[in-house]
Amino acid sequence: MNNFLDFISNDVEVKKTFLSSLPTKTKTNIKKYNSSIDEFVNKYTSYRESVFNYIKAKKRALSVPEVKKDFDSVNKKIEILEKGRNILNPLNTSYEKMGFDNLLYRMSNYYVFNFDSIDNLINEFIDKFVSAGIKLDSKNFKYNYYVHKYMDVFLKVRKGEKTQDDLNVTFEEIYWVNPDIISHIEINFRKLIKKNMRKFDSYISKIKKEYVKENGISTYSACIEKLKSAYLEKEKLNNEDVSDIVEKAVNKEFDISQYLESSKFRKSAYSSFLSENVDINDKENMKTICSILNKLYFNLEEYEGYLSILPIIDSFKEEYEDIKDKKNSNSSELKNIQTSIKKEEASLTIINFKISRGNKDKNLKMESINITKRLRDLYRKYDDEFFKSRVLSVLNSNMTVSDVLELFLSFDYFKKITIQKVYELNDYNEVIKQSNIYDEFAKNPTNLIVKGLPVFEDNNIPRIIANKYKLNNILINEDDLTPDNLDALKNKISLITRINKINESDTTVEKIWFIVNANKIIEKMKAN
Amino acid sequence: MLNDKVDFDLSLLSLEELIEVFNDIDSFIQYLLDSKIEVEKEDENE
Incomplete structure (x- = not known):
């Protein structure tokens, strides 16, 4: 017999034959049969133990030492540079750099995604204003009667002057008269952002200066290279x-x-x-x-x-293919919408004034709701035209996939709206999942193929x-x-x-x- | 060396054979345990 493997192989066969030859008809036979089995089990358990110990020792001897890798330093570097990518981005404005488009996406889809609480979202808005040195009080939330009523209590809860229960009761009261209250709060914030845009611009400008000073990176292209x-x-x-x-x-x-x-x-x-x-x-x-x-x-x-992410690129291609060569500025559309917003907001202010002066005409409150609805649609239309204006500023027939990736990366609101549309998603977590997949791909500056891939060609x-x-x-x-x-x-x-x-x-x-x-x-x- | 009457040097086995022999032994133990007969059930035949 050459080795232990051959021995086991033969011995197993011998023992199987031996066992099969044993009589098992009587209790005594069975006892003897079982006794033989016990003897073999003991012997083989001892074999197994010995081989097992040998295998363990052999595995230890063959183990490959682990090489320690330090990802912390490079991850930190990437984190700082990603901050620069946002701050120095030449395509978007302070509005996107502040992350307002992200918050407005969430708020404008509140009903679609069934978020648990609107309060966290409102707090995030207010915190962004605070970070730019803008303090908001109830006077800033007079978009209509209902927004003011809700936000007055909300701010008091924030200050600890009222309780969450008070706020819940207020929400209940308003909701049954004005179920669109959340979109009304949304456009109140839109108006506040618009009104304070210069302050946000100077805040971002300050952050940018600090970033350049701290990191010695002053241009977007230098940041991307790094x-x-x-x-x-x-x-x-x-x-x-x-x-x-x-x-x-x-x-x-x-x-x-x-x-x-x-x-x-x-x-x-x-x-x-x-x-x-x-x-x-x-x-x-x-x-x-x-x-x-x-x-x-x-x-x-x-x-x-x-x-x-191809469906997102295809959707862009479909939308802009026909106008890529004959693009006309949409600045007049943008101005027209802005004028309409101003007009409607002026009418709303007059109605709000009448209500605040104790005018009991029930039609006034209904009219304020109707105007607010029209304003919401106008603001959304403005968003669309604004994104279009940014696209038109870079649109050309030689545009590459990489250029489109940059665009959607710079305008989070439109990236998510597009994702929601092309993948037909109604679940917020699914949108975020797809958005993260997009970001991971689009942010990778080592991508090679997409850099030279013309978006409007097959x-x-x-x-x-x-x-x-x-x-x-x-x-x-x-x-x-x-x-x-x-x-x-x-x-x-x-x-x-x-x-x-x-x-x-x-x-x-x-x-x-x-x-x-x-x-x-x-x-x-x-x-x- | 095995602590048994059968005295084999496991270092003579290749890595593949070591795994094979372990699995053969393990399978045989399982076979043996499955082959045991319960005495009580056989009482009636006695």
Whole structure:
């Protein structure tokens, strides 16, 4: 007998045959039979214990030391630069930089999303005014009778002069007469923002000066360049080392048995990218190939990210395709809306004055509600035209996907409105989830493909990618790059680059396979 | 070395064989435990 494995294999068969030959008809027979089983169980439990201890020791001996990576410093750097990206953004105004568009999106969709409380939103508005040195009191909330009634109590609760119960009672009273109270509060804030815009401009200007002084970055483009370096630095830190590969294998993020030399998947991964005449044992050659494959991997990730936000780009394309060459300024539309707002607000002020002077005409309150409704529609129309004016300022037939990404990134309100529309979402958390996916992709300054992708042309990204890598002797064609194939392609690239990394280290695929299986055994024994 | 009458050197096994032998032993223990017969049920045949 050569070794313990052969011994066990034979011994198991012998013992099975022995047991099957034992009579089990009587109680005495069964006792003897069970007694033999107990004896074998004891013996094999002792074998198992010995092998288990050996496996544990072997696993310890083969373990790959973890490499400590410090992400804190680069994350901090990115956080500071992201602040700069917002402050220095040349596309948007103090309104967006203050985050008012984000708050107004939430408030204007209050009924759609069934938020629990409007009070937190109102507090966030008030806090933004406070940060810019603007103190609001009940006199600032005289948009109509009902807004004033609610906000008067709200501000008293904020100061501790009234209770939350008082506010709830007030809301109940108002709601049954004026169910649009929240949108009325919204346009009261819109008016206040408009009125105080200069103060917000100077506040942002002050913040900008401080930022430039503190960080030595004075232009948006310089900020984006620095962000790109920081992202690359993070990407480098994120690069898998062998200890990461072991951890991922143990956590079943990939199947290590597919990496063994005997695996068909491994063979197909190599043959699907590399021509037969490539010597995969040539270390230098494989180093070059893996560096190319890593770039391909990043391109595929970018392509995947692009596909995830494509409906937003398509929606933009559909809206502006026809006017991209004959764009006319919409400044007159903007002015007309502003004039209408002024007129309606003047009428509202007169009615509010009459009500405040004790005029009991019930029609006055109804008229104030009707005017407020018209004003809400006017403000929304103004938002649309304002965004359009920003689009028109940069719209041209050579616009790239990257330019569109910047636009929506600069105007949060429109990004979310578009997301809500194109993905047909009625759940706020879903909108935020999709918005975060958008931000993660659009903010990445290392994106390459979208920078040169004309938004108003039909683009074939799979062809662009495939042609690029054919030049590098990587066997890939555009049919391989269908969205459904991307994960499989990425898995194959990971296999080749990981095996190369493992081969360059002190460990082997077989050792990692052992660690993974030893780990499974340890977990199983712990559970028993 | 195994603490048993059978004295084998486990270091002679490859990594794959080590896992295999553990799993064979473990499966056999399970097989044995499943093969036990409850005596009480057999009383009537006695």
